[in-house]
Amino acid sequence: MASLVIIKTGDAFPDVVDHYGDFEQLFINQLSTALPEHLSLEVWDARQQGVPPAPSSFAGIMLTGSHSMVSEQAPWSEALKPWLQQALDENAPMFGVCYGHQLMASAFGGISDYHPAGRESGTRSVRLTQAGHQDPLFGKLPTPFPAHLSHAQSVMQLPPNTTVLAHNSHDAHQALRYGPRQWSVQFHPEFTPSVMHAYIERQKAALRDQGENPDALINAITDTQAATGLLRRFLRFT
Known part of the structure; x- marks a missing residue:
């Protein structure tokens, strides 16, 4: 049976993990209902296990978010870059989220770093380009x-x-395509409204410090089925 590998690049907040599951579990929750019979899910923790087997070993690749920063160039993160480039060269299906989005862009020759406008949190509006x-x-x-x-x-x-x-108004690069079957997104299609709520609760002080209203952000949380559906539609390209 072919496997889609979820490359784990970090852990969610402990209370989020306790109540809703860690990053990889959030992916599994969204994917399991649409998983075809020939495909299984595998988790690979790049921080603990190092570089995964050859990209051709997998039917598809997903990269999770993380509380780490790509610009810090942690050794385990830097070690993934040539592997990701190989996956792109071999046209392996890939989908990166948040940290995974920034790491893919960095691996392929871009630059990921702190946004000068600060943190972006909450349920926000995102707009498609013509492409x-x-x-x-x-x-x-x-x-x-x-x-x-x-x-x-x-x-x-x-x-x-x-x-x-x-x-969107905060980020010019909310979703990118690098090749025929290689995408990444800055937003979190795996998050549920409850997980988003928990994240804002944990970030209230930081958000207030940059002039945001955390309570207003909590009240603005909505369902994001259109974004979440990207994860399941990606399975068609594996």
């Missing part, structure tokens, strides 16, 4: 669509030959 409308994965999404976000770093400079599929 996004024509994309085989994103093309059926409404625009704008709501998405859950929690990040301090962003893709600040695009890699060569990268297509922007979605953006």
